[in-house]
Amino acid sequence: MITKKVDMKNASKSSFSRLVDYISDSQAKENRVAEISITNCNSNSVEWAKIEIEATQKLNTRAVSDKTYHLLISFRPGEQPSLETLKAIESEICKSIGYEEHQRISVIHNDTDDLHIHIAINKIHPEKLTLHEPYNDYYTRDQMCVYLEEKYNLEKDNHQSKKSKGQSNANDMERIAGIESLITYIKRECDFELVSTWQELHKNLNEKGLDIKLKGNGLIIEDIKTGLTTKASSIGYSKSKLETQLGIFTPNKEPIKAVKNYRRNPVSYLDSRAIYSKYLSEKKNNRDNNSKIYKELRAKRDRLIEEAKKRAKLKREVLKLTKSNPFKKNLYSSINATLLKDIERAKGNYQQEILAAKIIKNISWLDWLKKEAQQTGDKNVLALLRNRTESDNTTHHSNSFSSKYNADEKIVPGARIDTVTKKGNVVYRVANSTIIDDGKKLTVSNGVTSNGLEAAILMAQYRYGNKLALSGTDDFKRKVIELVVKKGIKVTFNDPIIEKYRQNLETQNDRQQRHRSGTTVNRFTRERSGERNTSTARTRTRETKFKRTALSGTINIRRNTGIPITGRSNTVRSLSELSMDSITQRTEVLLSRNAGNDLEERGTRDTSSMRRPVSGTRIFGGIISDDAILAAKKYIEERNSKSNKIFDIKKHIHYNELNLGGTSKTVSYSGMRYINNNALALLKTGDDIIVVIPVSKAIETKLRKCAIGDSITITKGGIKVTSTKKVKR
Template identity: 35%
Template sequence: MIAKQISMRVAKRSNFGELVQYIANSQNKHERVEQITVTNCYQPEYIVAAKEIMAVQQRNTRAGSDKTYHLIISFPAGERPTNDTLREIESKVCASIGFAEHQRISAVHTDTDHLHMHIAINKIHPHRLTIHNPYCDHKVLGTICESLEVEYGLARDNHQAVNRGKQSLALSMESAGGVESLLGWIRRECLAEIRAAGSWQEFHEALQHNGLGINEKGNGFVITDGEREVKPSSVARDLSRPQLEKKFGAFVQSSTINRQPEKAYQPKPMASRQDTTVLYEDYKLAQSRVAGLKSQRIGEARDKKNALIEAAKSEARQKRTAIKQFTQGVLNRKVLYQLTSKSLRDKIQTVNQQYRAESKVIRAGSQRSSWLDWLQKRAVEGDVQALSALRARAGNHSLANNNGFTDRTGDGGKPVVGLKPDSITKRGTIIYRAGASAVRDEGHQIKVSKVITQQALALSLNLAMRRFGPTVKVNGTADFKERVVQLAASEKLPVTFENPALEQRRKSLVSELKTQEKKHESDHRNRFAGGFHRLGRRSRIEQRVYGEPRKSNVARVGTRPPPQAKNRLRDLRELGLVRNAFGSKLLLPGNVFGNVEQQSAQAVNGLRREISESGRMMPNPGEAAARQYIAEREKKRTLIKDIPRHTLWTGESGQAEYAGWREKDGKPLVLLKQEESEIIVLPVNTETLKHAKYLKIGDQVNFDSDGSVQKTGLSL
């Protein structure tokens, strides 16, 4: 853990509101600002709290220094303390430098490889209105970081400052920009040869051999390559002017003619595992184009400004000529001249304001990018070479407690087609959004950050299979490994685990799942034996006794005739017929004998609903789809415990929390959560689904007995 103050070079440019706006800005990224904390303010919202803090700063009119203290606390790559731990660390670090009672706003950023926290602190005490400037804060911050690392079991870091001032700044720029600085190049390439010099002449020759020279400046020296300058004391303390004059005597200018150097400094990317020569040439070409386009647009804006000013001046001259020729009276001419001059000044001021605004827009859109920023942009656009160059800078930062997958034989990978990354870090980590969680693809390892949701778990496992093949290594906690194994077994994924215990667990779960499926199929066959329709209890008994179910009110077919029909045939007059003696009479139901079936309308079976079981109708298609979806979720719930129980909507009305929508066999379904562990599945029509897609997860809705859903008075 490292704590460092970011100071403003010009105190007047410091603005607490702009700092808070920067640290709280998500920059259209899901994985950037994780949490924002406001401390010692009356207002809990950071936007209003920032205005409150600026009002307190304005009440102090005596302080001339910067009234804002910008502190950054950064953690090693892969280390992820809990939110409670981060809040405790923030409180203790601020208290150690005397800001325990001061107002502050902090934000945790997770969009880089190093989780870090920005803390904007008001140096003006909210009650005493006095300013507090910590003394030797870098030493105090180093001491408190060491103690907090031990207290919370964090990775130990070096808190002894080796480089300060220009040395630290140059090395920080190398790390942030990825391009070797002149100071760093001299240290790595020339320092040994320069130190070996025994006189001023040899010292000059050593510098010229490397394309460098030394000049006097102020009370000291500067080493230059013709374009850039560095202080010799920044390269090494024994190269300061007092030390060199103590070693060689008074300074003597070089007496030799400048010779062609054998090597010279050229800005180039820092050493990595990949040759980036071609990419760096493309980068320089792109930057030169940006600079050329910027100069062209600025020139066009300047010419436009000059033309407008010249037109305004020409118009003013014409007005003065007209006033001189056609206006009578000295006083009248004087007044008109003043009005003309004022009009000219106003027009020139307006033109200059327009030019400054246009130039600001041009410069903002034509800024030069650093080498790493350019690689990031290319990687987001899908450039595999740029992504590989970013990852070639990274070392192995994996920690044992990281939840994820690892395989050193992976291909390094590229962004998955069809899956848009949330962002890409300067070390080539691709961050994918997965609901409330995030999946980080580092090429040779895939990690799940934040809360591990089922969606993030499925995404990370599928990425690992695509990146590393069918055999993967699972890292992390025991709970994470168990959830991965359960997911692989329930989804029947073609994956094997490198850990023998996990692989054995997966096989046992697959075996249990197959046994449950066989049992389910057997129960299904027994339940629906004899046809699609379910048989009632009486029908099943009759089937066992007689071999087939009996129809209601229909006698069983016997093997012997009734006594009155035994060994004889009935004649026509004994049959149950209706006699109509007169053809003109209307045949009424009373004329029909009781043993003759009355004529009725023919049955149209296409208008009847099928019977699934005794006294019960078949469900409509939406209900059938809902039952099928519920059966699938309940089947997975036996293996994955955090899946809530799903039940079918039974026609009741009430209030619930919107939990999403699904489509099963083309039938739309709406999910409603009334309890934490239960989901109601409601079949709806297409129009309702169209409006439900505009709802957000967690919205409170009302549902009626007719299946309609309402939110804030608007019916879906």
């Protein structure tokens, strides 16, 4: 953890309201602002707190320095302290530098690679109205950081900077803009240790397009082409050190012949020339377009002013022709006032149009890479962001998924990207949860929801395959394994202990499901089984009688269980629970020629008027309308088209494509969908394929009693449901 005071170079431009507007602005990112805290103000509203603090600052009329203290607290990459810990750290640091009683607004940001807190502090005490400027506060803040790292078990950071101010500024330039600084160029190209005279040093520097000269009491190194300068002491060679090595300074007397020059090239360990050329081309096009727009706006302004002058001149000439007009002087004044108003209006419109045109700004190299990666998902751009600095080998104990194999650095399709950081970390927002992909691992933020964790598992499966490595807390690992088993996600784990726990949990889950499906008995089933036991002899006799008559060619009607339907063991109360009956042997059909000669009419007659009219197609034991079949087809086409864009949508197939594998097939229930009032059942097969079946009202009623994941058996004659839902008594 480190702290930094952000100085305002010009105190007259300091504004507490603008600072708060910046740190509290979400910038269209859902994940940027995590928490806003207001301290020592009478209002909990940010807008009212700004008004109150600025009013307090105006009460102090003597202070001429900056009245606002902007403090930044930053944590190590991967560190995610709890909200209570962050508030305690903010309070203790402000107390250590004397701002415990001062008004302040603190904002936690999550949109970069490092979690950080911005604190806008009012230096004016709300009661004493005195300005407090802490003395040597950097030393106090560093001591407090060391103490807080020990207290809250945070990662240790370096609080003793050994770099000069110039080197620190150069590092900031390379970190923020991604462009190589002049100091880095000099250190890479020039070797001060190999020279023994000033002329050799001058020759070495001149070949690199540089020149060293006196300025004040020291030395500066200047880039000849751009005119940029830096102190020689910023690269570790002060005037005294060089004079000790080379003698008294002597200026260069030879003409400068540069072989190469300093260029503002991007900092990267990969070849970025093609992408950087694209950036420069786009930057040039934006600059040319802006110049063209500004030129047109200036021409428009000048034309409006010229037209206003011509109108005023014409009015004055007309007024000049009039004689003996007592109001001529007043009219001249009115014409002049109208002219001034027209000129001011033209200038005002020009300023507004210029501000509107300046919305499209030239952005830095790193910001352009971030925008390009987020909009296009180009993996080459992501690779540049992730490899522009040395890789951080620090082990972070964060909740994450990874793999021992190098995955392709690509963006997960269909997942919503909240932002891309300057280190190439892609921040996804799924189900109110944050998932960060840094190319090597998928990190899950604290407070992840169940749906967000499931999405993270599916994204890890997409990125790394079916074998994953888990790291993080034991509670996180347990939740992941339980969710994998519950949702039936086909993944395994590298860690043998975690994989064994997953297998045991999966075996236990399967055993419990088989136990529930085998012992789910309702009250009516128990009653029927009791009645069957009391009428065993009677049913056996009737079953034998029916089998004998079947041999003589008569109709044999029996149940699938072997118990005849005419048995008195079943009453009207349980008639609806009878199994399906079938005719095992066909009999002769009566035709008109079988009628006797004594009958008056021997022809056939239609008897369909006695039947209920039925229209549609029979599907698995139910009559389904043509509209329902078309609705199923439409739903399947829609889901399969979306699966090309969204990675976690499974393949959907028509019920005709289902292979029963003989007489039946066991699937799991995945829910119901309703398209134009047509019920569609979604059934998942063992290979994660969703079968869409339009169902009748009776089967819909049975399926609605099922829980997700219940076992369902499909046969050619119907659908058998095995529900695990408990029956409410």
